[in-house]
Amino acid sequence: MMGGDFAPLEIIKGIEQYLQQGNAHLVLIGDEEKINAALSETSLPENSYTLVHASQVIDMHEHPTKALKEKTKSSIAVGFHLLASSKTDAFISAGNTGAMLVGSLYALKPIEGVLRPTISTIMPKENGKTGLLLDVGLNSDCKPEQLNQFAIMGSVYAQNILGIENPRVALINIGEEEGKGNLLAQATYPVLKENKHINFIGNVEGRDLFLDKADVMVCDGFTGNIILKLAESFFEITQRKEIHHEYLDRFNFEIYGGTPVLGVAKPVIIGHGISKGKAFKNMILLAEKMIEKNVMQKLQTELEN
Amino acid sequence: MMGGDFAPLEIIKGIEQYLQQGNAHLVLIGDEEKINAALSETSLPENSYTLVHASQVIDMHEHPTKALKEKTKSSIAVGFHLLASSKTDAFISAGNTGAMLVGSLYALKPIEGVLRPTISTIMPKENGKTGLLLDVGLNSDCKPEQLNQFAIMGSVYAQNILGIENPRVALINIGEEEGKGNLLAQATYPVLKENKHINFIGNVEGRDLFLDKADVMVCDGFTGNIILKLAESFFEITQRKEIHHEYLDRFNFEIYGGTPVLGVAKPVIIGHGISKGKAFKNMILLAEKMIEKNVMQKLQTELEN
Numbered sequence: 001m002m003g004g005d006f007a008p009l010e011i012i013k014g015i016e017q018y019l020q021q022g023n024a025h026l027v028l029i030g031d032e033e034k035i036n037a038a039l040s041e042t043s044l045p046e047n048s049y050t051l052v053h054a055s056q057v058i059d060m061h062e063h064p065t066k067a068l069k070e071k072t073k074s075s076i077a078v079g080f081h082l083l084a085s086s087k088t089d090a091f092i093s094a095g096n097t098g099a100m101l102v103g104s105l106y107a108l109k110p111i112e113g114v115l116r117p118t119i120s121t122i123m124p125k126e127n128g129k130t131g132l133l134l135d136v137g138l139n140s141d142c143k144p145e146q147l148n149q150f151a152i153m154g155s156v157y158a159q160n161i162l163g164i165e166n167p168r169v170a171l172i173n174i175g176e177e178e179g180k181g182n183l184l185a186q187a188t189y190p191v192l193k194e195n196k197h198i199n200f201i202g203n204v205e206g207r208d209l210f211l212d213k214a215d216v217m218v219c220d221g222f223t224g225n226i227i228l229k230l231a232e233s234f235f236e237i238t239q240r241k242e243i244h245h246e247y248l249d250r251f252n253f254e255i256y257g258g259t260p261v262l263g264v265a266k267p268v269i270i271g272h273g274i275s276k277g278k279a280f281k282n283m284i285l286l287a288e289k290m291i292e293k294n295v296m297q298k299l300q301t302e303l304e305n
Numbered sequence: 306m307m308g309g310d311f312a313p314l315e316i317i318k319g320i321e322q323y324l325q326q327g328n329a330h331l332v333l334i335g336d337e338e339k340i341n342a343a344l345s346e347t348s349l350p351e352n353s354y355t356l357v358h359a360s361q362v363i364d365m366h367e368h369p370t371k372a373l374k375e376k377t378k379s380s381i382a383v384g385f386h387l388l389a390s391s392k393t394d395a396f397i398s399a400g401n402t403g404a405m406l407v408g409s410l411y412a413l414k415p416i417e418g419v420l421r422p423t424i425s426t427i428m429p430k431e432n433g434k435t436g437l438l439l440d441v442g443l444n445s446d447c448k449p450e451q452l453n454q455f456a457i458m459g460s461v462y463a464q465n466i467l468g469i470e471n472p473r474v475a476l477i478n479i480g481e482e483e484g485k486g487n488l489l490a491q492a493t494y495p496v497l498k499e500n501k502h503i504n505f506i507g508n509v510e511g512r513d514l515f516l517d518k519a520d521v522m523v524c525d526g527f528t529g530n531i532i533l534k535l536a537e538s539f540f541e542i543t544q545r546k547e548i549h550h551e552y553l554d555r556f557n558f559e560i561y562g563g564t565p566v567l568g569v570a571k572p573v574i575i576g577h578g579i580s581k582g583k584a585f586k587n588m589i590l591l592a593e594k595m596i597e598k599n600v601m602q603k604l605q606t607e608l609e610n
Contacts (some may be wrong), residue, residue, distance in 0.1 A: 128544050137479055140487035164596060173441055174530040182445035182527040206534030211541055220486040223528055225479040227535065234539060237431050243550045247542070256359030 001030030001107070002057045002075045003095025004275045008038045011094075019048055024288050025090050029054050030075040041047020054078040057095075060273060064098030068106075075099065080107035083266050090287035092258065094271030094280070101138060104261040104268045111296060113303045115143075117263030118150050118221075119270070120157065121228045124250035125212045128132050132158050132167075132216045133209070136259070137225035144188040147171070147218050151198045153262040154216035160293040162215075166199050170214030172223060173203035184220060192218075197302050257282030260290060262299065267291060306335030307362045308400025311582045313343045316399075319585025324353055329593050331394050334359050335380045359383040362400075366577060369403030373411075381405065385412035395592035397563065399576030399585070404555040406443060409566040409573045416601060418608045420448075422568030423455045423526075424575070425462065426533045427450045429555035430517045437463050437472075437521045438514070441564070442530035449493040452523050454474070456503045457607050459521035465598040466591070467520075471504050475519030477528060478508035489525060497523075502607050507520050562587030570601060 001008040008030060015026060025048065025272040028035060031069050032053040056074040058067040064173045068077055076095055083091040093100055101119070108115055120134035134150050135142070151169045158167035171188055173181040180190050180203065192200045204213050208271040209227065219227075235251035238244075249255075258271040290296070306313040313335060320331060330353065341447040361379040363372040373382055373502055381400050384410040388396040398405055406424070415422055421530050426440035426449035437485070439455050440447070447455075455476045463472035476493055478486040483494050485508065497505045509518050514532065523534075540556035543549075554560075572595040574588045 006427060125383075127546070140479060140490075172531065174527055174534075182525070185445075185527070206531035207538035209535055209543075210538060220487070223531060224492070226477065226511035226528060226532065229443055229479075230362075230514055230532065230535065233512035233515060236512075237552070240431070241550060241552055243548060244554070245546060245548045247546055248548070 001028050001035050002054070003093040004273050006273060006274075006276055008035050008137070009041070010040050010276045011278030011280050012038055012044060014275075014284065015044060015049070016042060017209065017277055017281035018284045019045070022285065022288055024052070024284065027052055027077050027082065029082070031055065038170070052078060053136065058099045060096055062096060062099070064096060064102045067096065068099050068102050076103055077107075079103075082266070084108055088130050089291050090267035090269065091179055092269040092271065092280075092283045092287055092294035094258070094273060094275040094283075095144065097270055097273075100268065100270045101261070104264050108266055108268070110263040111263055111265055111300045111303065112264040113300070114153075115146050115149055117261050118153060119259045119261055120154060121224075121259060122256045123209060123217070123231075124247070126210050126247070127212045129212050130162055131209075131212075131214065132162065132292070133172075133224055133227060134216070134218060134226050134262070135221035136228045138220045138261075140225075141222070141223040142184060144191045144219040145190045147184075147220070148191045148195055149263070149303065150218045151192055151200070151216060153299055154218060155198050156295065156298050156302050157260070157262060160295050160298060164215045168201045168213075169198045169216045170201050170204040170208075172205075172209070172217050172219035172227075174205060176203050176205065178202070178257065197305070200216070254279045255282065257286050260286065265296060306333050306340050307359070308398040309576060309578050311400070311581055313340050314334065314346070315581045316585050317343055317349060318582035319589065320349060320354070321347060322582055323589040324350070324584040326539070327590065327593055328353075329589065330355070331589070332357055332367060332387065334384050334387070336360065336362070339589075357383060357387070363399055363404045367401060367404070369401060369407045369507050372401065373386045373404050373407050381408055382412075384408075388573070389413055393544060394596050395572035395574065397574045397585075397588045397592055398577065399563070399578060399580040402575055402578075405573065405575045406566070408554055409569050413569040413571055413573070416568055416570055416605045416608065418605070419458075419568040420451050422566050423458060424564045424566055425459060426529075426564060427534075428522070429552070430513060431515050431552070432517045434465055434517050436514075436517075436519065437467065438477075438523075438532060439523060440526035440529050441533045442526045443566075445530075446527070447489060447525040449489065449496045452489070453496045453500055454568070454608065455523045456497055456500065456505070456521060456529045458604055460503050461600065461604050461607055462565070462567060463521050465600050465603060466594055469520045471517075472520035473506045474503045474521045475506050475509040475513075477510075477514070477522050477524035477532075481508050481510065483603070484509070502610070511569040512603055530589075559584040561589065562591050565591065565595060567604065572596060572601065
């Protein structure tokens with residue numbers, strides 16, 4: 001309840017919006033006094049939530065590992081503790097992104113067989129469809145076998161959460177043919193081609209990312225993070241210049257809510273610091289869907305075989 | 306005269322536009338018959354050019370190295386021969402990009418001390434200014450010392466061609482502080498920081514590329530190529546969706562003409578396959594400016610010291 005620029009009020013607004021269509025029981029973690037003050041301004045039904053007090057807050061600018069280690073009573077630390085001990089089924093926060101990632105990696109177990117968990121983003125296609133890009137920054141240097149696992153995890157996510165049948169997987173590269181690209185891309189292509197768990201369609205280039213060539217696009221986290229932030233900034237520039245169009249609106253992160261961490265044992269959703277009500281509502285819906293569809297178990301099954 | 310989708314007619318139109326403001330003597334290389342047929346439809350003054358016949362053409366889809374080796378009478382091969390033997394002072398083509406790059410690397414000498422030549426692109430800033438991004442695809446895997454040279458070459462180019470005094474140089478990265486990023490970025494930061502020939506201002510992220518944080522932005526050619534093609538495709542999508550704005554118009558490559566190959570002994574400008582008259586005019590103006598400003602000599606001086 002303490003994460004993001006508009007906490008806790010916008011989070012509560014998001015919960016109110018969520019409760020119009022869902023009925024999960026929500027565990028609200030954070031400073032009791034502040035949360036109660038905000039709750040008094042809204043009309044959240046008391047039986048829809050449990051409040052768990054956390055006396056500390058990890059600030060947006062604190063060093064993730066250090067803060068998480070020292071602030072054991074912070075809302076993020078408490079959140080991971082509840083999730084790891086199965087008191088909750090999913091954990092959502094728009095707080096310190098680094099602390100959320102560190103917590104996901106160290107407070108939770110990775111799914112068996114996962115080399116490195118990954119984070120992804122949604123790509124709005126020109127034709128109205130939606131693609132998935134991963135990794136977008138958790139793993140800046142990668143090995144082919146990691147990209148191969150991102151392809152599997154992305155496929156499971158695309159199928160179960162985005163509802164894409166037999167998702168087309170592509171390797172982000174700087175040429176179309178096998179053999180093109182940097183050393184990583186050259187080494188990854190044959191691994192993806194041999195992978196029977198995915199529907200690999202070959203390379204896609206920078207110009208293809210917003211076209212409907214592939215559903216799941218994999219790259220190292222350095223490349224993916226630059227693509228993600230470039231796309232976000234492009235949306236912001238068009239907003240500031242008042243260039244409006246329904247296609248550009250699809251670059252608004254609020255529609256998508258947050259980014260799930262894939263490859264850890266439980267659903268963790270990381271929100272943008274500037275999330276408002278709608279984003280929080282969508283994050284809760286996403287967490288709910290990940291639990292209902294049993295995405296973590298499906299990931300494990302795909303990675304085992 | 307044979308390069309690009311609209312050759313030779315649009316090239317001639319570009320020359321006509323150029324001659325309204327410049328007076329360089331132009332050497333037109335290509336199939337004599339086809340060029341003469343096109344010239345007869347236009348009104349190019351005969352004393353403004355010399356026609357050099359080349360009986361072969363390297364097709365857009367041919368393998369660059371193979372084609373350049375076998376088709377010694379192709380317009381691209383002849384062009385590099387004339388440039389290497391100082392019969393011309395610069396070489397421009399919108400033909401097979403790969404062949405233009407291979408020719409630049411092997412038919413010309415690199416400037417002494419240059420580890421790897423590089424290609425760049427213009428970045429239209431939100432505030433109306435212009436930045437330079439390099440490398441955009443010639444060097445997919447890089448070492449810190451190469452990025453360091455790209456920074457120097459980019460600075461000389463920005464100062465002399467873009468008219469930016471004391472250009473701010475940044476490393477493209479996925480975090481702001483030193484120590485962030487992938488192994489390459491981590492190793493490159495201290496090298497750039499120590500470099501007395503450049504005005505290094507630190508890291509820029511994907512979200513900063515169209516903002517006015519830095520004038521020269523360096524990265525490996527894999528990352529740069531994806532940024533370039535993503536930006537080009539974004540412009541094309543907005544065009545197809547009829548989203549119009551003067552800022553978006555600045556993403557139209559025609560304004561900038563072509564991409565110079567930096568680090569080789571003579572100016573080589575590579576044009577887009579879909580270049581029309583205006584792009585060709587701008588490529589000739591760019592070549593002229595590079596000769597007048599003696600950019601290649603200045604690059605050598607900076608790299609030597």
